[in-house]
Amino acid sequence: MDTQPAGVDPSVDAFARSPSSPFVDGYDLESERAVLADLIASGDPDPADPLFGRYQLFLEREESLDHRKQEHALRQGGDPLVRPHEAREINRIGQLTSDGGDRMRLHTRDAMRLFLGRAVAPGESGHAMAGGRRVAAALRVLWSLSGNDNPYADWKLIEIAGRIAGIRRANELEQQHARQLLDAAREKGLDFAVLQSREPAQMSLGFASPYGYMIVMLLVEIDWLVRLVRSAVLRDLMASSEGVRRIGSAKHRCLSVFHFAVHCQRVLTRPELLPLSRVDFLPNADAAAGQRVEAARALLGVVPRDIFTGEREPRHSRRRVSRLSEAELRLLDSVPLSGDDADAKAAADTLVQ
Secondary structure, X not given: OOOOOOOOOOOOOOOOEOOOOOOOXXXXXXXXXXXXXXXXXXXOOOOOOOOHHHHHHHHHHHHHHHHHXXXXXXXXXXXXXXXXXXXXXXXXXXXXXXXXXXXXXEOOHHHHHHHHOEOOOOOOOOOOEOOHHHHHHHHHXXXXXXXXXXXXXXXXXXXXXXXXXXXHHHHHHHHHHHHHHHHHHHHOOOOOXXXXXXXXXXXXXXXXXXXXXXXXXXXXXXXXXXXXXXHHHHOOOOOHHHHHHHHHHHHHHHHHHHHHHHHHHHHHOOOOOOOOOHHHHOOOOOHHHHHHHHHHHHHHXXXXXXXXXXXXXXXXXXXXXXXXXXXXXXXXXXOOOOOOHHHHHHHHHHHOX
């Protein structure tokens, strides 16, 4: 009995063609795979089959394409003129590094203490103070979690970066105020220099994430603010109490975002929440995923829709997601982000002790 598909030409040169074919003659490998599905499935078709010639051509073309793909891989995707031994050199290139050349110079103990933080002495009670080094490490963790497609990591990175930007704007206004006092004195004939340390502290940085450098930029600007304010106080351009208040406010603003960043990192790195990702929000997710989602909601709130769908992204992210199809975007957009408060509290109590 003839099982040949209706309308299929058995001649070898009657293959399907496609404008996107990798072959010069337009040979369409996938269309031919569909036409020859029965022969391919048999593994050893009858040579007397009318389509056997096309089957042999299919095997030749498939092998040819595989060989070309292997050559492409050996060239590391390079131009055909590139030789394999040349292409292999790309794998020898090491990761970019600053080679220890990045340094931060601080003139004030206020800024230095913000960088160091403060731990509770052994055997004593009290509250620790998060420092810049600790906060940079916490942000690096959140940055890494963004690579796991964790929407809460994305959200908190956006929120922390926004708060730091706001603090820097407030500090800039404070700097301008102190600077104007010094400039006004200069216009009257008093040229006052900004105070600086005879021996400023110098620290090598070498942070592994851009967020570490975001923190040190904040610290050097606070250091500059403290120098300007104290310069104005020393020259009687500002009252001592006002200077203390302005410096204290700047430090408080800085510490508020420091402790917030550490809190977010501690919550999202609890063992129960560590695997959290956008997949957990989908309708077909398992019960454990649902508990993670509810616990995250109870502890950190409801993630904004535009961040969940990827419309709004952190300034720096390790998330690597190819452009989503319309269907995938609709699916993400349809996922309910707010759950029942009782369910969220129960999930949080179950997962997070």
